[in-house]
Amino acid sequence: MERGAPGTLYVFRGNYGLPSVDPKCLQLIGITNAxxxxxLDGCDKTFSTLDKSRILAYKHLTHNVFSDTFDLHFWGYDRNNQHLIKQYGEGKHFPFRVIFARRMNRHVQRIVEDLTERDTLAEVLKVGNEAVDSYLEDLSKLLKDKKYLFGDKPSSLDALVCGYLAPIVILEFPNKILQNIVNNHKKIVKYVKMFLQEFGEEYEGVIPSEIPQKVESEKAPLGTVVIAGFIAVSVMVCYGLIHDIIKVN
Incomplete structure (x- = not known):
């Protein structure tokens, strides 16, 4: 993953640029490798054996409750995924922007089909949203008035929970159903924002309040763009000739 300036949106190579449900997605909103x-330094090793077991159990539960529901909110709602595809596509030059959008749409369709294999999107999300809401209430009770979920020290559970919740709390999505569910849990929202401030120090605490208008990228030289366009057009013409889409008299 590439590092960059505050406010940079990071494109994940393996997940084509959309928010990941891994703690790495903290970097999506300007958080560094902290x-x-x-x-990696073993933050859980300072906890007791009992607490380590509880942290592990909560991590499994967090993944089971959040994973599919969060993916469907990112990918399943057309307004959200089209917004993000357009957002990341702005960092690419034509015709690569068009190719990227098609690739993303195919990827989105596969994910949604896999997660809604037996039920409709609405049915899956109804159950998932209720589970998320209930689990956030449980996390609020676990957090109480502590800085972190298990006291005054961060654990891998804090990283995982905030990895899921950070994009929801910080970034603006056109469809706000999931954001509204999370925002109803004020204690959790405050906890996530404090976590982001804590681990955003390398960027002087800069955390964007909304998704930037453009993904920062280096502008390609004009010659590169022209050559790329020529190659793309040539490939499309050859494809048309091979498959009799284009006929030469």
Missing amino acids: VHKMV
Whole structure:
């Protein structure tokens, strides 16, 4: 993953640029490798055996409750995924922007089909939204008045929970159903924002309040753009000739 300036939206190569349900998605909103370092350094080792077991159990539950529902909110709602596809596509030059959008749409369709194999999107999300709402209430009770879920020290559970919730809390999506569910839990929202401030120090605490208008990217030289366009057109013409889409008299 590439590092960048505050406010940069990071494009995940393996997930084609949309928010990940991994703690790495904290980097989507300007958080650096501090969280990764915290986990890799063994932040859980300072806890008791009992607490370690509880952290592990909560991590499994967090993934089971959040994963499919969050994916469907990102990918399943047309307004959300089209907004994000357009957002990331702005960092690409034509015709690569068009190719990227088609690739993304195919990827989105596969994910939604896999997650709604037996039921409609509305039916799956109704159950998922209720589970998320209930689990956030449980997390609020676990958090109480503590800074982190297990006291005054961050654990890998904090990184995982905030990895899921950070894009929902910070970024603006056209369809706000999931954001409204999360925002109803004021204590959790405050906790996520404090976590982001804590691990955003390398960027001087800069956390964007909304999704930037453009993905930061280096402008390609004009010559590169012209050559790329020529190659793309040539490939399309050859394809048309091979498949008799284009006929030469």
